Amino acid sequence: MKIGVIGAGEMGSGIAQVVSQAGHNVVLTDLNQDVLKSSASKLEKIMARLVEKGRITQDNSTAIQGRIQRSTDLKTQSDCSLVIEAVVENMDVKKAVFNELETIVSDESILASNTSSLSITSIAKNCRISDRVIGLHFFNPAPLMPLVEIIPALQTKEVITDKLIKLMIDWGKSPVLAKDTPGFIVNRVARPFYSESLRILEEGLADVDTIDSAMRDKGFRMGPFELMDLIGHDVNYAVTESVFKSFYYDPRYKPSLTQLKLVEANWLGKKSGRGFYKYINDGTRNFYSIGSNKDIQYSIAERVIAMLINEAADAVFWDIASAEDIDTAMTKGVNYPKGLLKWADEWGASKVINIIDSLSQHYGDSRYRVSPILREMARSGEKFYG
Numbered sequence: 191m192k193i194g195v196i197g198a199g200e201m202g203s204g205i206a207q208v209v210s211q212a213g214h215n216v217v218l219t220d221l222n223q224d225v226l227k228s229s230a231s232k233l234e235k236i237m238a239r240l241v242e243k244g245r246i247t248q249d250n251s252t253a254i255q256g257r258i259q260r261s262t263d264l265k266t267q268s269d270c271s272l273v274i275e276a277v278v279e280n281m282d283v284k285k286a287v288f289n290e291l292e293t294i295v296s297d298e299s300i301l302a303s304n305t306s307s308l309s310i311t312s313i314a315k316n317c318r319i320s321d322r323v324i325g326l327h328f329f330n331p332a333p334l335m336p337l338v339e340i341i342p343a344l345q346t347k348e349v350i351t352d353k354l355i356k357l358m359i360d361w362g363k364s365p366v367l368a369k370d371t372p373g374f375i376v377n378r379v380a381r382p383f384y385s386e387s388l389r390i391l392e393e394g395l396a397d398v399d400t401i402d403s404a405m406r407d408k409g410f411r412m413g414p415f416e417l418m419d420l421i422g423h424d425v426n427y428a429v430t431e432s433v434f435k436s437f438y439y440d441p442r443y444k445p446s447l448t449q450l451k452l453v454e455a456n457w458l459g460k461k462s463g464r465g466f467y468k469y470i471n472d473g474t475r476n477f478y479s480i481g482s483n484k485d486i487q488y489s490i491a492e493r494v495i496a497m498l499i500n501e502a503a504d505a506v507f508w509d510i511a512s513a514e515d516i517d518t519a520m521t522k523g524v525n526y527p528k529g530l531l532k533w534a535d536e537w538g539a540s541k542v543i544n545i546i547d548s549l550s551q552h553y554g555d556s557r558y559r560v561s562p563i564l565r566e567m568a569r570s571g572e573k574f575y576g
């Protein structure tokens with residue numbers, strides 16, 4: 191099976207590596223020859239490191255690199271039975287790419303998009319054969335993160351969804367099925383990690399350092415502010431804004447003015463040397479820490495986790511995905527220490543309800559709404575698992 195990848199940026203390059211490592215021939219295309227060249231040299235370095243560490247043999251490395259053909263001409267993908275699009279996040283650009291692609295590939299070829307925020311149903315609608323279009327959302331870095339969200343459009347044939355679930359398992363990935371809704375699973379369920387932490391900061395309840403360490407103490411690899419600094423505030427703010435708009439301005443997803451200011455100042459995080467933290471050289475960072483208070487840390491972390499659990503529970507309520515898939519998504523796509531619904535079972539629905547109800551009473555803000563599914567569970571004693 192020959193597979194095409196369109197766009198040789200951060201994601202396309204990673205996806206091409208995944209596909210080649212799975213043993214397929216890959217045709218990687220990009221408009222820009224320089225991007226293709228740097229994608230090839232980046233892969234060469236990655237492979238050399240893997241050989242050095244003894245993870246793969248020199249022969250493997252040569253074979254993996256040899257299976258990837260690179261071109262600026264989309265026509266080179268004519269005999270691909272699956273094409274994964276990973277060009278810039280812009281609907282007009284994606285539509286144009288799919289339109290051109292459909293004049294090149296066979297009618298049987300499956301067309302997938304790696305979009306993080308655009309409607310798969312809209313992309314499909316614009317295609318001549320809509321029922322072969324699907325969302326295949328990898329996580330960065332694609333070769334390391336096992337999660338792949340599979341998002342059928344309204345029009346997608348079931349057999350295509352089934353085929354891709356099997357294929358992702360063959361590639362050693364952990365596929366989950368998500369409804370074509372804003373943010374799919376991860377980018378929806380993860381919003382409170384950032385937004386609730388930003389609220390706590392904005393209110394002056396704790397500083398950046400304290401909130402980050404409180405969340406790390408709960409097992410998160412990175413605190414919300416260091417993670418936003420790493421993702422880039424431009425990117426993180428844009429995702430929040432897009433989810434907010436797509437949910438008809440539901441206050442639960444409201445972006446933060448504090449983060450907007452960072453974007454306006456071009457303090458985008460690690461990549462620009464300054465975000466919530468200041469980065470000195472590479473890796474080290476500095477922050478005006480005002481110490482930390484363990485009592486505050488405890489309640490801060492529980493407040494953020496309660497909002498995360500509520501968001502995950504609500505995604506089950508709205509049938510976005512199964513409880514198992516939501517837990518897989520958050521642990522395998524963004525390294526959460528535990529599935530949020532498993533966490534809900536451990537805490538019990540009443541604990542989440544008490545935290546959120548007290549926030550609602552305090553603030554009178556409709557972002558603090560308990561999901562009906564949690565209230566039902568508190569009444570019936572049912573759990574997400576067993």
Ligand code: NAI
Nearest residue numbers: 197198199200201202220221225276277278279305306330
């Ligand atoms: P990027 O900016 O690194 O790469 C995009 C590439 O597409 C560029 O090399 C550009 O030259 C190329 N391109 C633009 N128009 C093209 C066209 N018409 N034909 C061929 N190539 C074209 O972007 P990145 O970060 O790799 O994102 C790509 C897609 O993946 C976006 O839809 C993004 O939302 C999605 N995504 C990004 C993630 C991330 O963490 N960066 C994670 C998951 C999904």
